[in-house]
Amino acid sequence: MNLDSRTNAPSALKIIPRDQHIISRKNISKAALRVLYRLNEAGYTAYLVGGAVRDLLLGLQPKDFDVATSATPDEVKHLFRNCRLIGRRFRLAHVVFGPEIIEVATFRGLGEEGCEGDRSIVDGRIVRDNIWGTIEEDAIRRDFRVNAMYYDISDFSVRDYVGGMRDLHDRVLRLIGDPETRYREDPVRMLRAARLAAKLDMHIDAAAMAPFEALGPLLGDAAPARLFDESLKMFLSGNGLKSFHMLEQCGLLKFLFPATARALKRGDAALRALVEHGLANTDARVREGKSVTPAFLFAVLLWGEVRDVAQQLTGRGVERTDAWARAAAQVVGEQCQRVAIPRRFTFTMEEIWSLQPRFEQVQRKRVFRLMAHPRFRAAFDFLLLRADESPATLQLGQWWAHAQQLPPDVLSAALPVGGGNAASDPVAAPVGKPPRPRRRRRKSGNAGSA
Known part of the structure; x- marks a missing residue:
């Protein structure tokens, strides 16, 4: 099998016909199908792509359905009255069907001469990427091989450009391209690796995991609001406990929740039990369709540090109520520099702690x-x-x-x-x-x- 030197991925397209995979249109959102058919009828190529294809191939039901197309964002907007364009870093079209949003992205290019659009890279990190290209270029621009497969509505086949089917079979997450370069482009990919490994019960390829310790500090440069969204995906999607263990195993917890990592490092068995029970209870509520709140989850994760700081302040003679308030403010302030927890949640967290x-x-x-x-x-x-x-x-x-x-x-x-x-x-x-x-x-x- 030949490897593309730019991507470290198989370079030959493999087309998996309908009778060799389990994807059925019955399991695809009707809204996504409408978008795909409309784009095809207008003369554009369009495919279901990414996590939806991956999950359908694994027999899972996707929560979101994304589309990749040869149409530009403006051309998509012209076709759909219920469309809005978003994003400066990545220009996207959102086609809205009531509560459901179908995200439509134009094929990304490699930024070579003659490509339409613009790209800006600062210190290896992509801060703007609106270069259009071909489907082949789009495939090798994606993060993990299992996320770079395309479902073709015209003949119901799956198009695999980078060996994603093999990785699904092997239950392994491999990056497309050089891991260090890809993490520098977008450090949040390290967290996504841990989250997907937990969700899909896969292991992370050794080459993909190797840079975590050295490049983990780059997460401090990621937008705190984006890390908040990534934290919710990790801990409030039914795989919170497995995601937490994966973060510890990968050495990434200290970069996302430094206070939690410090408190657990002190060897407090009761604190570990509290965190793990809290995450397990949250997972159970998600599976049962019950409501969950980020406030309670973050209160659990940060409790050890808040408690220890409050006890230190009390030992120095600070009045008890004031000690708890100051401890909460200190720990929340530090954490919000990494993860932008909205005030409506931090207020609830502080109340839960102060009532103990x-x-x-x-x-x-x-x-x-x-x-x-x-x-x-x-x-x-x-x-x-x-x-x-x-x-x-x-x-x-x-x-x-x-x-x-x-x-x-x-x-x-x-x-x-x-x-x-x-x-x-x-x-x-x-x-x-x-x-x-x-x-x-x-x-x-x-x-x-x-």
Whole structure:
């Protein structure tokens, strides 16, 4: 098999006919089919491309359907009234069908003489790329071989220019071209490698993984808003725990979440349990079709550093409430320089963290005030994740779980007016009738089993 010296990829086109692959139009978005047929009828070539083709070949249902075409963005806009052009770095056409958007990209060129369009490269990083070319050039401009296959609606075949089918069969992610050059062009490709390996249950080719340690710092030059979007794809698509493990395995976690990497490096087994349980719970909710929020996920990932900084400040004599506020501001500020977490999420994260010490106060007014807090449920779920921190934290979570099951009047009668502190003794103020101390201690066992 011949290799193209520019791409380190097979240079011969391989066409896989309909009877040799499993892609069916029944599994392709009707909106995407409309775009493909309309472009073909207008005399342009157009193909389904990228992750959609890859996922369909693996028997998965894609979430997005992208189209590559010989039509320029302006020509696409002329064909579709429901089209808008976006992007300066990469000029794209978005054809809108209600809630669904079909992304249409013109074939990218190599930037050689005679090509239409413009490109700007700064320190090896592509900051603008609007050079049009042929489908062959477009294929070798893509990142991974498995993402460079095209579904042809005219004869239902799959066109493979770079050996993507072989890589799907081998369950391996290989870059097209020299890995160091491709990562310098776009450092986020390193994160995409980890995410795709986790999602598709593949391993990353050794050559593709080798530059991670040396080029990982380049992620600091990527737009924080783009890294936020990439983080959501990693952790809120049902493969969060596997993506987290892959980031650790590849040595990329410290470049994306430095505070998380530092806290885990201290060897806190309870913190690792919290992070992994939080990610596993999020994956389960995604699979069940339940809502998930980035705020809770980021609160889990950054908890270890916030807790440790707050404890350091408290040890230096800073008032407890102020210590937690300052710790949260410090950790969130650092993280947002890497990943642009919107304020609506950081505000919720800070509330979840600040409520954790309040669970230790079980005086009557404090308990009911905490239960009425709009973030109580999220903070309580977070408390349950902390169960491995200590036996006292486990009992505290059990106590609050049982407290929520009781009628307000029963709970009120069981609580002291003041002085209760579950931090020193989580069963000091048991939920239930408040008779003699011995009976209180016995009833706390019922609370723990609730």
